Amino acid sequence: MNTDTQYLQEVADSDYEHGWAVDIVSDTIPKGLTEDVICLISEKKEDPDWMLENRLRAFRHWQTLARDKDKYPRWAHLDYPDIDFQDISYYSAPGSKPKYKSLDEVDPELLRTFENLGIPLEEQKVLAGVAVDAVVDSVSVATTFKEELAKLGIIFCSFTEAIENHGDLVRKYMGSVVPYTDNFYAALNAAVFSDGSFCYIPPRVRCPMELSTYFRINQAGTGQFERTLIVADEGSYVSYLEGCTAPRRDENQLHAAVVEIIAHRDAEVKYSTIQNWYPGDSQGKGGVLNFVTKRGICKGAGSKISWTQLETGSAITWKYPSVILQGDHSVGEFYSVAFTKGRQQADTGTKMIHIGRNTSSTIISKGISAGLSNNSYRGLVRINKKAANARNFAQCDSMLLGDRCGAHTFPYLEIHNPTAQVEHEATTSKVGEDQLFYCQQRGISEQDAIKLLVSGFCQEILAKLPMEFAVEARKLLAIELEGSVG
Amino acid sequence: MVNTANVTTRPEDRFVAEFERFEALHTNGSSEHFPLLRQKALRQFSATGFPPRKSESWKYTNIGSILRRPYSAPDTGTVRASGLDGLGAYVAVFVNGHFDASQSTLDDLPEDITVASFTDQTQAGRVRAHLARYAAFEHEPFTALNTAFVHDGALVHLPAGIALSRPIHVIHAVTASYAALLQPRTLVISEDGAQAQIVQSTEVHTKMPVLINSVTEIRVGARAQLDHLMLQAGTPSTSNVANVSVYQETESKFYNGSFTFGGEVVRNNISILPDAEHCETLMHGLFVARGTSHVDNNTLMDHAKPNCFSSEYYKGILDEHATGVFNGKVLVRQDAQQTNAYQTNRSIVLTNTAHMYSKPALEIYADDVKCSHGATTGQLDKDGLFYLRARGIRADEARRLMLISFAGDIIEKVPAASLHRVLYREVERLLR
Numbered sequence: 019m020n021t022d023t024q025y026l027q028e029v030a031d032s033d034y035e036h037g038w039a040v041d042i043v044s045d046t047i048p049k050g051l052t053e054d055v056i057c058l059i060s061e062k063k064e065d066p067d068w069m070l071e072n073r074l075r076a077f078r079h080w081q082t083l084a085r086d087k088d089k090y091p092r093w094a095h096l097d098y099p100d101i102d103f104q105d106i107s108y109y110s111a112p113g114s115k116p117k118y119k120s121l122d123e124v125d126p127e128l129l130r131t132f133e134n135l136g137i138p139l140e141e142q143k144v145l146a147g148v149a150v151d152a153v154v155d156s157v158s159v160a161t162t163f164k165e166e167l168a169k170l171g172i173i174f175c176s177f178t179e180a181i182e183n184h185g186d187l188v189r190k191y192m193g194s195v196v197p198y199t200d201n202f203y204a205a206l207n208a209a210v211f212s213d214g215s216f217c218y219i220p221p222r223v224r225c226p227m228e229l230s231t232y233f234r235i236n237q238a239g240t241g242q243f244e245r246t247l248i249v250a251d252e253g254s255y256v257s258y259l260e261g262c263t264a265p266r267r268d269e270n271q272l273h274a275a276v277v278e279i280i281a282h283r284d285a286e287v288k289y290s291t292i293q294n295w296y297p298g299d300s301q302g303k304g305g306v307l308n309f310v311t312k313r314g315i316c317k318g319a320g321s322k323i324s325w326t327q328l329e330t331g332s333a334i335t336w337k338y339p340s341v342i343l344q345g346d347h348s349v350g351e352f353y354s355v356a357f358t359k360g361r362q363q364a365d366t367g368t369k370m371i372h373i374g375r376n377t378s379s380t381i382i383s384k385g386i387s388a389g390l391s392n393n394s395y396r397g398l399v400r401i402n403k404k405a406a407n408a409r410n411f412a413q414c415d416s417m418l419l420g421d422r423c424g425a426h427t428f429p430y431l432e433i434h435n436p437t438a439q440v441e442h443e444a445t446t447s448k449v450g451e452d453q454l455f456y457c458q459q460r461g462i463s464e465q466d467a468i469k470l471l472v473s474g475f476c477q478e479i480l481a482k483l484p485m486e487f488a489v490e491a492r493k494l495l496a497i498e499l500e501g502s503v504g
Numbered sequence: 505m506v507n508t509a510n511v512t513t514r515p516e517d518r519f520v521a522e523f524e525r526f527e528a529l530h531t532n533g534s535s536e537h538f539p540l541l542r543q544k545a546l547r548q549f550s551a552t553g554f555p556p557r558k559s560e561s562w563k564y565t566n567i568g569s570i571l572r573r574p575y576s577a578p579d580t581g582t583v584r585a586s587g588l589d590g591l592g593a594y595v596a597v598f599v600n601g602h603f604d605a606s607q608s609t610l611d612d613l614p615e616d617i618t619v620a621s622f623t624d625q626t627q628a629g630r631v632r633a634h635l636a637r638y639a640a641f642e643h644e645p646f647t648a649l650n651t652a653f654v655h656d657g658a659l660v661h662l663p664a665g666i667a668l669s670r671p672i673h674v675i676h677a678v679t680a681s682y683a684a685l686l687q688p689r690t691l692v693i694s695e696d697g698a699q700a701q702i703v704q705s706t707e708v709h710t711k712m713p714v715l716i717n718s719v720t721e722i723r724v725g726a727r728a729q730l731d732h733l734m735l736q737a738g739t740p741s742t743s744n745v746a747n748v749s750v751y752q753e754t755e756s757k758f759y760n761g762s763f764t765f766g767g768e769v770v771r772n773n774i775s776i777l778p779d780a781e782h783c784e785t786l787m788h789g790l791f792v793a794r795g796t797s798h799v800d801n802n803t804l805m806d807h808a809k810p811n812c813f814s815s816e817y818y819k820g821i822l823d824e825h826a827t828g829v830f831n832g833k834v835l836v837r838q839d840a841q842q843t844n845a846y847q848t849n850r851s852i853v854l855t856n857t858a859h860m861y862s863k864p865a866l867e868i869y870a871d872d873v874k875c876s877h878g879a880t881t882g883q884l885d886k887d888g889l890f891y892l893r894a895r896g897i898r899a900d901e902a903r904r905l906m907l908i909s910f911a912g913d914i915i916e917k918v919p920a921a922s923l924h925r926v927l928y929r930e931v932e933r934l935l936r
Contacts, residue, residue: 093560095867403856418871422838431862433881436853445876446868 047109053077056209059109063178063212066185076198076208083202091202091336094365095394095426098334101307106272108210108243167227171220172256174229177245180216187218191249195278195315195342203274203309203336207243211276214245219254219285228484230259244275250285252318257288259487271296273332274309283318283345288326290483291339292491295331302361305333312339316348316374324351325368326482328491330498333362338396340369343377343405350379353479355491357498358391358423367397367414367428372405372438381412384476387423394426401438408435414444417475419468469499515571516553520546522685523652526577538654545641545651552645564829564861565800570743570769575685575715577601577653583679583709588735588926593673593703594619600678601686602656618661619672622689627659634693638721639749644773646745650687650719657689662698664725671701671920678716679709688718692732696725696753701920705735706744713741713768720748724756726780731759731919737930738767740795747773754780761918764791764799765930775804781811789818790914790927792934793826793858800829805847807840816847819914821907821935822858830862834877838869847877852884852910904935 047058056077060070083089084103167174173184180188198208219225250256260277273295281287289312298305308331314323325339341350352368370379379399387393395414416425427444449471457467473480473495480491523546527539554571555562578600585597585607596619597607603621610619620627622635641648658674676688692702702722708714716738724730736744744767752758756778764770776785791799805814820828830849851860864877884906892902908931915927 416866416868418868418873421841421871422869423871424867424869426868427864427866427877429862429864429879431860431879431881433851433853433860433862434858435856436858436883437856438853439880439882441878441880442862442864443876443878444864444866445874446866447874448871 046107049107050104051106051108051210055108059210059212062109064182066181068189069181072193072198073209076205077210079198080202080205080209083205089202094336094396095392095428096334096336096363096365098307098363101272103206109212167225170223170226172223172225173216173218175216177211177214177216177247180247184216184218187249188216188247191278191280192245192247193278195280195313196276196311201311204276204311207245207274207276207311211243211245214247214275216246217248217256217258219250219256221252221254223254225254225256228257228259228487230261242271242273242275246275246277248277248279248287248289250279250281250287250321252282253284254282255286257290257484259290259484261292261294261487261490271306272309273306275311277310277312277339279314279323281314281316281318281321281323281348284320285318286322286324287314288324288484289314289339290487291325291327291329292487292494293327293329293331293335294494297331297360297362298333300360302333305362306331307334308332308337309334310337312337313342313369314340314350315342316345316350316377318348319345319374320347321345322349322351324353324482326353326479327355328480328483328494329354329356329364329366330494332364335362335364335366337366338369340371341379342371342373343379343408344373346374347376348374349377352379352381352383352397353482354383355386355476355479355495356384356393356395357386357388357495358393359388359498360391361389362391364392365394365396367395369398370400370410372399372401372408372410375404375406376408377405378409379411381410381414382478383412383414384479385414385416385425386419386472386475387416387425388419390422392424392426394428395444396428396430398430398432399440399442400432401435401440403434405435406437408438408440410438410440412442414442415475416444416446417472418446418448419472469496472499514553515568516550518574519649520550522575522577526653541636542652542654545636545648545654548641549645549648549652552643552648554645561802561831564827564831565769565771565798567743567745567769567771570715573683573713573715575683575713576680578678578680578684578686581679583677585675585677585707587675588673588703588705588923590925591671591673591703591922593671595673595675596658597675597677598656598658598688600680600684601676601688603658614666614668616663617666617668618659620659622654622657622659624659627661630661630693631659631691634691634721634723636721638723638751639719639747644747646717646773647719647747650689650717650747653687654689657691660690660692660702662694662700662728664695665697667699668701671703671922673703673705675705675707676716676718677707677709678714680712680714681710683713684710684715686714686716688716690718690720692720692722692730694723694725694728694730697727698725699729701731701733703733703735703920703923706738708739708742711739711741713743714738715743715745717745718747720746722748722750722758724750724752724758726753727755728753729757731761733761733763733918733920733923734772735763735765736767736770737765738770740766740768740797742767743769745771745773748775750776752776752778752780752783752785755782756780757784759786759919760788761914762789762801763927763930764789764793765934766794766797767799768796769798769800771800771802773802775806776814777806777808778812778814779808781809783809783812785812785814786917787814787816788914788917790820790911791828792821792823792911792931793828794823794934796825798827798829800831802829803832805832805834805845807834807836807843807845810839810841810843812840812843814843814845817914817917818849819910820851820860821854821911822851822860823854825855825857827859828861830864830879832863833865833867834875836868836870836873836875841870841872843870843873843875845873845875849879851881852907853881854883907935908932
């Protein structure tokens, strides 16, 4: 018991492995948010007129929401002080040159940042065959493998480039899944987003490699407002990875990203995330505030969108990757592992909106809480009136590693069609004492046993991650547990 | 009698005005405690107001249009309560909120058991000691509203160690020629080791709109075993907000069964707090909703102390344009180690104009616990229907049989066996 407690204590206390800041000259505009700031961001990004209009429309909408503090979204099971939106700088781009042609032009400091993370860009490129669109703060600094992808007609570039070169596509799809009116943070993002990734897979093309971006928040006092747009045309397939780590900062850093996925007829999109942002220190000071809107739409018949996530970071996580199942026979999946420790708070889950006929969705969520953290699953399953023969299965398991943490489950099932079959089940428990005893009896130390059991608890989800990501995910989970368990 | 509705007034103001009229009528006759309590509750109610449309716990139930009607607290009335056939209970009847001794059959109650009206002066001390102690009205505007109108009510007191073989049945009947606001209040105090069954039902003997806002407070003494059943069957223009607050002492057992068979908007707020170790709690519910009926079961199982067990099981059948809501929460507080809590919600949706919203929630702050919940919503099992039809049973009859057996799952678990027939009868009537 004592070693157990000690181990748990250590996990809770363990310092953030990736907590350092790199000095890169950056181009930051003053704090505050006004129409002038929106215009300035737009100018810096060299936006076309329509984009500026979009931003301003979103900003004006956001202002109506932000005017009244009572209207700030407060329904989540999260406790944090009001965010002062005028105390944040809304644009920060790594300085010197705005565009790079090759990696050689990239600030060496920046490359070192990636090396420190154990994901050197160069190596990654060669070894894993992953095209990396690295986003440090807000501007895309390197996009690799682009030419190879271009041969297949695949567009994979930064959002800025996409606006410049594929304006019609961006215009057609941007905001079609997450409109600026969707929620508070989506409106904010639509107004101030600085960059992100854009991906288009043409009909009947199977993307030969995992597409990947790495996000980092790197400028003190700057928010990061990413925007990702993935369009999979008829019969195409793509697997997209997003991984994050952020250096240690004292003040809370706001992150409000938007991810939109469109899957046309028979297309399949697999979106995997590892989120490991700075969670704040043991007193809950600092840490990233992560308010993300992720949503995909299965537009065409037979399409499929699958979300897999490993959430270990951020002080506050507010994230519900969702799927709108519009096409008949479309499939939505959500696999998640959320690990919280220290004073972290996570309120995460999914939304499955069944609209088409014969649609199905699966939700598997595993929550692990340690220390003084609170980990909530919040998921909506809605079966619309015309969604005949919809099928949903949801399973949410929580594990508690300590007697001062919380694990919560808030499922919402809204059924409007009698042919629907919707099942939800959830369990909450601590690490099985019998299992621990069994392991220890066979000479496995208590902390190794806990690691083993936690890893087994998450196995189902981690197995869904693409190969190279799964390795990193396991490593990350082990590191996270290391500090806190054993 | 009927207030003229001013469209612009806040609905709360109309209830406050009604309070003033009602208060003027009833200031005499009750003990001193009540006027103060009433005033305090009214102040609380007018400060808090009704829950806003968008609040999380009222997300799926819009009671606004119901509350905007001009209701009056009814005067004394006379009506014959129909009761429940074959229950064989000790019956206490309240008509329009006032105790009706002539219809009550309490004479053969064992001597030391009390079933009385709040106005009974011999019970004043007991009522004062317990009233509004278990149902806090600070955060519950409907409870505050009820408390503001507390005048008469049913007191059930069970002395230590007594075991009652027949149930106690409290009937609230309402009759009025105008839109009536009935606010029944029930207080059940069981001392250590007492065993009894309490059945509560409401009867609406008018076609006018009725809003029933009831509050039931129950204290279950140490090692006591109490079964509490609530039957709601209203006219299509009856709305029902039922607040039940239960406080359990050490090693006690409590069963709560809530059965809803109609009404315009029905909202049950059931909250159970086992505030000592080794308690057992069963929380069961069944509703059959037809027409445009809206039934919302909002439950809270509040585990505050270690080593308790609770099991919640709610079922619903939704036909025609009905809407069902299950909003159940199991809360395990930090010290409530070794809690075992289970929660299940199953619903059958029969038409594509019916809606079911299910929100079974677990909120857990202790690690050494076993908690699980499950929710399923679907239609009748096709294989089951086929099986019955293959044996020559007509389609509608097969459907009826399956629905009855679905409901039977909850009915059979009702501890008062004499109630099974009553409940089956209601379900069969609604499924015809």
